[in-house]
Structures are given as structure tokens and as C-alpha cells.
Amino acid sequence: MKIATWNVNSLKVRLPHLLDWLAAESPDVVCLQELKLEDKAFPVEELAAAGYKAVFSGQKTYNGVAILSKLDARDVQIGIPGLEDEQRRIIAATVDGVRVICGYFVNGQAVGSEKFAYKMSWLAALTAWVREELQQHPQLVLTGDFNIAPEARDAHPDWKDEIHVSEPERAAFRALLALGLSDAFRLFEQPEKIYSWWDYRMMAFRRNFGLRIDHILISAPLLPQALRCWVDKAPRKLERPSDHAPVIVELKRTV
Structure with missing residues (x-):
């Protein structure tokens, strides 16, 4: 089972890229x-023509989240229960027995x-809320896009701006892990940097001047299933x- 996250920064603009990528990678959930x-x-x-069902929560010009899946998405939740917030940042659904929460975290x-x-x-x-969901x-x-680089190695060494790498943000990330979640990327040996x-400006991508701020956290029962x-x-x-x-995280199917 392949689960992916992608901040597309305008689905209208990036739809051709997304459709090509879905055809090439065939993830089960995006x-x-x-x-x-x-x-x-x-x-x-x-x-649908590409083979995906969708649940979504959009907003003109800003924000917006969606879960695409090959199988039906059930028990859909939009927004954080009890939090009054006009910004469309959270959607959750259960797909093939796995509860998936997709978040566009606040930039700050x-x-x-x-x-x-x-x-x-x-x-x-x-x-x-995630504590209750677990x-x-x-x-x-x-x-989702957490807008947090959790460790020094997740930010280019020359990154000078405090946002995304500040101690309060990193402490909040650790608080999520403390619920019993693990950063799937760090379960495996990874290359450096x-x-x-990557910012659009200053040739940041070419220079690899970036941040690792898009994450997939998985609960303890899924750890034995994580392949890469x-x-x-x-x-x-x-x-x-x-x-x-x-x-992308790939999980071993149990059935």
C-alpha cells in the first residue's frame, strides 16, 4: 500500500503533473x-478517469486539502472538531482500514x-485531536505539509530564517511523535540533504537549498509494515x- 503526500500549490495549475504522476507511480492514497x-x-x-475517488475541502485562492484513493474513503472528517477555523486545512478518512489525516499546517x-x-x-x-483519533x-x-523541519539535518545548513526551524515548532512536532507516531522517512537510512x-527564487532547487517540511507519520501498529x-x-x-x-511511504499489505 503506497500512501503519498504532495503540496501541489494550485491543483488547477498542477493537474497535468498530478495525472501523469498518478499514472507513473500508482499510489493507493494521495x-x-x-x-x-x-x-x-x-x-x-x-x-475518476485516472482511477481515483476523492474527498476534499477547498477554499478559493488559499489552502484546501484532499484525499485521493483507489478504494472508498469512509468516515470523512473535515476540519479539527471543536476548533473554529475558516481555513480549510484538515481532512481525514479511513481507507482500507487505515485512518489517514491530511493536513496543510499553518505557515506561521x-x-x-x-x-x-x-x-x-x-x-x-x-x-x-490526533490523540483521540489514535x-x-x-x-x-x-x-501533509507540516511547515516544520524537525531537525537540523532537515534544513539546508545555510537556512537563516527562524520560521519552520524554531524550537517551539520543533517541540510541537515532537509532541506529535510522543503520541505514538513515527516519522516514516527516518525509519530508513537516507542520503544527506x-x-x-525549495523556494522558486534564487535557483534554490538547482542549489538544493531546501527544507524537509512534508512528512508522513505512522502509528506503532503500522511500523512492522513499513517497507520504505x-x-x-x-x-x-x-x-x-x-x-x-x-x-511516499510504502506499507506491506497484511491481507
């Missing part, structure tokens, strides 16, 4: 972030800003790419 379109504009028919703009305070309160609400769904995957996001996890940089090399690359 979590998308930054759709940047309303629900009425979601490409249901195009994705700058440490100490109002948007950073929103990020931290949002992360606290998410963590409390009690109901032992087989759980939390994935592997990132999932990797960043697929190929779509980032295309013309008019997203600034993020897909991240």
Missing part, C-alpha cells in the same frame, strides 16, 4: 494540500507574529512545478 480552488472546481471527473510567517501564535494554537488543537483508529497515518520544498519512504524529486524538475515534491 493526500494533497494547497488546492487553491473551491469545491465546485475540484476535478472529480479527471481524477515569522516567529513572534500573530500568525505564529495562530500556528502554535492550531498545532495544540491538532495534537489533542484511540479510535490504532492504524493511523498523519501526513534530502528536502521536500522517499521523496520523489522528479515532479519538481518539470516546467511550472509545485515548490514541493511528493513524499
Whole structure:
């Protein structure tokens, strides 16, 4: 079972890339972030023709999340229960017995800003909810664009901006792991300087000046099933790419 996450940074613009990638990689579940379109504009028919069903929560111009799957997605949840938030950042569903949570985490703009305070309160609400979800769904995957590089090795050594690498953000990431989740990417030996996001400016991708901020966290019952996890940089090399690359985990099927 292949589960992927990809911040497409405008589904309308990146749809051709996505369809080609789905045909090439054939993931079972794909979590998308930054759709940047309303629900009425979601490409249901195009994705169905590619073999995927979709549940989604869109928003004009900003945010937006979706879960694509070959099998039916059940028990769909949109948003963090109890959190009043107009921003479309969370969608969850159960696919083939695995609870999948897709999140477009708050950027935070700058440490100490109002948007950073929103990020931290949002992360606290998410963590409390994921704790409850784990009690109901032992087989759980939390994935998406976290906007957090959890360790020094997840950021280019010359990264100077505090956002994405600050201690409060990294502590929030560790709090998610403490619920009983593991960073699937770090379960396996990986090359150095592997990132999932590169700015469009300053030839950042060519220079590999990036951050690893797109993650797949898996619960303890799924650990024995994890076969590999990797960043697929190929779509980032295309013309008019997203600034993020897909991240994929492959789990051994138990049935």
C-alpha cells in the first residue's frame, strides 16, 4: 500500500503533473494540500478517469486539502472538531482500514507574529485531536505539509530564517511523535540533504537549498509494515512545478 503526500500549490495549475504522476507511480492514497480552488472546481471527473475517488475541502485562492484513493474513503472528517477555523486545512478518512489525516499546517510567517501564535494554537488543537483519533483508529497515518523541519539535518545548513526551524515548532512536532507516531522517512537510512520544498527564487532547487517540511507519520501498529519512504524529486524538475515534491511511504499489505 503506497500512501503519498504532495503540496501541489494550485491543483488547477498542477493537474497535468498530478495525472501523469498518478499514472507513473500508482499510489493507493494521495493526500494533497494547497488546492487553491473551491469545491465546485475540484476535478472529480479527471481524477475518476485516472482511477481515483476523492474527498476534499477547498477554499478559493488559499489552502484546501484532499484525499485521493483507489478504494472508498469512509468516515470523512473535515476540519479539527471543536476548533473554529475558516481555513480549510484538515481532512481525514479511513481507507482500507487505515485512518489517514491530511493536513496543510499553518505557515506561521515569522516567529513572534500573530500568525505564529495562530500556528502554535492550531498545532495544540491538532495534537489533542490526533490523540483521540489514535484511540479510535490504532492504524493511523498523519501526513501533509507540516511547515516544520524537525531537525537540523532537515534544513539546508545555510537556512537563516527562524520560521519552520524554531524550537517551539520543533517541540510541537515532537509532541506529535510522543503520541505514538513515527516519522516514516527516518525509519530508513537516507542520503544527506534530502528536502521536500525549495523556494522558486534564487535557483534554490538547482542549489538544493531546501527544507524537509512534508512528512508522513505512522502509528506503532503500522511500523512492522513499513517497507520504505522517499521523496520523489522528479515532479519538481518539470516546467511550472509545485515548490514541493511528493513524499511516499510504502506499507506491506497484511491481507
